Each structure stands twice: as C-alpha cells, then as structure tokens.
Amino acid sequence: MTTNILALLPIMIPIFAGIIMLFMGKRPVMHRVVSGISGLLMILAAIWIVAHVFQNGTMVTYIGDWMAPFGINVVIDMASALLLLTTSIITFAVVVYSFQSIGIERERYYYYVMVMFMIAGVNGAFSTGDIFNMFVFFEVFLLASYVLITLGGTKIQLQEGFKYLLVNMISSNFFVLGVAYLYSVTGSLNMADIYLKLEDYDGSLVIMTIIAVVFMFVFATKAGVFPLFFWLPGSYYAPPMPVIALFGALLTKVGIYAIARTYSLFFIDNQAFTHQALLLLALLTIILGSVGAMAYTDMKKVIIYNILIAVGIILVGFSLMDEVGTIGAMYYLIHDMIIKAALFMLVGFIIYRTGKADSERLGGLIRKHPVTGWMFLVAGFALAGVPPLSGFYGKFFIVQSAFDNDHYIAGIIVLVSSLAVLVSVVRIFMNVFWREEMDFSTLKPIKSDKLLFSSIGLVIVSVTFGLAADFLYPFFEMAASSFHDPASYASYLTEVE
C-alpha cells in the first residue's frame, strides 16, 4: 500500500504541479507559489522514500498490477532513492533561484511548467525498472529541456538549441536501436529480468559487446563523455543561469546513472573489453575537461568544463565495478550534483550582479560580498575534494579502488585532476574577489536575497553532506551494493518466483 503510492510520488508531484500551472494560465506569481510548494513536497516525499528503502530494502511497485517481468515496474533501490532526494533538493533551490533571475517574460511563457515536466522525466528515469520505460522518461525530460534551452529565443539559444536537439535526437534513435537489440537477445525489457537471463547466457559474446557499445554511444552522448562531449560546452553556455544549473546538475548525471545501471546489470560477461573501454574514455574525459577548465577565464565555461571532469571521475568509479569503487562513485555523484548546482548559482549571482562573465574583468568584490566570496571558495574546495568537504570521500574511495585494481595511471589522473579543478576554481575566486577593486558603480542593483538563499543554501547542504559522510556511509554502502552486486537489485524478481 505505502510502496504503491510512495514510489510514484516523485513522478506525479511535478506532473500535477505542471498541470495546475497550465490551468492557471500566464500568471507568474501563482506559478512561483505552486512550483515552490511542489519542490518542498518532493523533498519530503524523497526523504520518506530514502527512510523507507533504508528500513525495508528495495521498493517495488507493479504498475497496473501486472506481474513483474511482464509489466512495467518502478524499482527504487537506495541509489535511486538518494538520486531522487538530491534531484528534489536541487529542483527546489533552482526554482527559488529562478524567482529573481529568469525574468518575468520567461516565467509567463510556462518556464516553471517545463521545469516541473523535466523533473518528472528525470525522476522517472531514476526510478524505473524497465529499460524501455527509461527511454520514454529520457524523451520526457529531453522534450522539456528542448523548450528550456530555447525559451526566450535569443540568437545563441536558438543556434545552440538546434545542435542540442539534433545530437539528442540521434542518440535517442540509437537508444531505441540498442533496446531492440537487447530485446532480441534476451526477450525481456525488465532490467532485473534481463540480468537474470544474461547471467546464464551462453550465446555469442560479440553481440552483447556490440549492444554494450551502442548503449555506451547513447549514454556517453547524454553524459558528455570524451569523444561525444562536443555539444556540451556550447549548448550549456547558451541558456540563462538557472537553466544551466539545472542541466549541469541533473541531465548529464542521468546519463551516468544509465551507464552505471546498464553496465552493472547487462554487460557483465565481457568486462575486460567493455569496462576497460569505459575506463579509458572516462580518463580521456578527465584530461580534456582539465585542459578546458584551465584554459578559460570565462566563469561559466570553467564550471562547464568542470562538469566533464566530474563525469570522468564518476565513470572511473563505476567502470571499476568493485565495492569500494562504486561507493566512491555514488558519493561523488551525489556530491557533484549538489556542488555543481551551487557553483553555477554562485557564478550566476556574480554575473547578474556585475553583468560580466569574464573573471579577468572583475576584481575586489570581497568588499561588497564577503559571505558570497568565502562561500564560493568553500564550494571550490569541495569541488576539488579538500577534506573534510564532500568531494573528498568520493575521490578517496575511487582512488583507493583504482590502486587496489592496479590501475595506477587512473588513480594518478584522478588525483592530478583535483589540482586542475582547484587551480581553475581558485583562479576565478582570486580574479573576482581579490585583486584591485573594479569600478563598483557599474554593479547592477538587483534583488538578490533569493539568489543567495538558494546558492548559499546548497553550499551549506554540501558542507553538511561532507561532515555527515561518516553517518551516511550505510546509505551509500547500500546504494553501491546494487551496482557491484547486481543480484541484490534483481532479488525482488527471484523472491517472487
């Protein structure tokens, strides 16, 4: 009874919020109220889900009362539950941030509706237990994101939005293709069922490897992994700041989650090829992201290239696929979602306040905004993984796992990339907040209490997460278990049989 209702709440709350806002018409203030309240409700529901999953194990509901391998089911294990909680927190923060930054025109043209529909899609992709259903939810959030990236219709938005649309359409087509291949091999779409069928699979390894490569192509495009990242820096640069924060924090992470799920459940036979290829691509992504992050002085660009570094580091953890590595990857995944949103929001605040995105042209802001400045430094340290902030634990476990598995180069690259992150973020900090003072009369008089509330709020959440990492360890151990021990994810099916 509880599982039937609870598991659907993260998907249904944003959908209902969107529908209510559609009925209201173009009334921005009411939209703000509805989306704010639904953001809070989602956080409450997600906390309840985490508690429920922690006590009772994986939560499963059979949609339409169809039995497990045949119908679609929503399966929320600890990894999904934690991701749902993080998504809800970020959604609430971004919605509050949008009140004062997105502009009344965009608000009037259903901005919040699209945010809510996108969150419904993201939550759905995190919680579904069916690979085709995951494709459907990918489409749901992609459709909403096409609107969000072009909403407002400035020249750069349309130009980059078109690229984004094209790239995602093509990779979605390949997603369907991959699912079709998988179905023709296994005869099932339920992810746990596919795992059980592939466990004693004695057919050709080549076909499974091909499917693995197709899936990698699809999700690597969505996540921005090395050869397929080309659309990311441009497309994420175009939309307004709250949308960038939402995209940077959530959308690439859905791709990573999908890679982790499929590579732990389906492609277990030929790990020597598939997981090594994944590791190689992840390392190349880290190197490329580091180069990009250090090359630019534009604040937005620096943070966008930091997304690539984080994607690489998380994938290193997931490609190692042992207990320590996946715990580290889960830690780093959650940490990165929160801190990326916080950093984008802080950078957004600086850009809205000064009107300039290039950090070289700013200086001395610490006199005007001391709290924001130091919070930015804390966020930068957390991003680089300075203990005891939240980024440290993820990197620690990932590097430990890399050395355990004799991947010394991988471990060293992850460690060195922290330096690149630190240099890139601290250089922004020093340029913007220290140095000689810029002309303060050019600062724009903006209302900023809500901007600072959500950005500093997220930094505080991140710091708390870092300090409470020890207390949260059992949660992450449980979350990682469904990746390094996929049988535990599939256990709800075996129990039924």
Add this chain to the structure above:
Amino acid sequence: MKSTLKKAGYNKVQKQVHDVFLQFTAKVVFFIIILFAFKLFFAGHYTPGGGFVGGLLAAAAIILLLIAFDQKTVEKVIPIDFRLLIAVGLAFAAVLPTLSFFFGTPFFTHQHTYVNVPVFGEVALHSAVIFDIGVFLTVAGSALLMIKLIAEEDA
C-alpha cells in the same frame, strides 16, 4: 515561402482562394474523418486504435477546415482555447491513474465492468477510456495549437 513562390511567377498566391469544390468537399469529408476518429478512439484497447491516433485524426479534420476556409471561420466553429484543451487532457490522463491511490491498488490499475444498455445490449465500461480521452484531447490540442501558431506567425 511566399517570396519564393512570387519569384517563380505565382502572383496570386497571397489571395485567399475561395475554392468552391474544396469547401464543399471539406464540409462532407470533415464529418467522415471525425466519425472515423471516434471509431478509432473507441476501437482502442482490444483492437488497433486509441486516443493518440484518434486525436491526430480529429486534429486533421479540423486542419482540413482550416485549409478550406480561413482561421476566423474555424475559430467561430470551434471556440476553444487549445491551451486549455491540452491542460484538460493532461488532467484527465494524470488524475485517473492517481485515483488508484485511494483504492489501494497499484498505479494505473484498471477497473472494468459490463452493463446492459437497452438498445445496444451488453456494453463494456472501462476506466482506461477516461485516460484515453485525456490522450485524445492532449494530442488533438497540441497538434492544433502548433498549426495555429505557425499560421499566425506567417500572417
């Protein structure tokens, strides 16, 4: 589009053409398409059809009117805000599966029964129809809204 046609020598394109044949045929064909749309809509669930194709066909019928007559006429015939149509459709589609929360059944669980109606005999009543009405309205509404917006932009 218009300028390209003009260059090609089609000077009279801009004028709204009162094509008697088209208008007369449209009036008749409109009802056939609408009826077929409803037939497809009710055929769904057990046989091919359903809300999506039904909605698309209904939208196609109205678009035929739009081509044969002009936008003002169509707005007079169907005085509905298509945005509201989408919202109502979505509400139908979202509320119905959520109702199963109150009956303690899993999401999207359907309920059905058979009733005896005097003339038609035994008729199946199915809760999925309400969901399908939602799909029908949403699809028809969004197709029409798109066409309408594109048409307005050109003018």
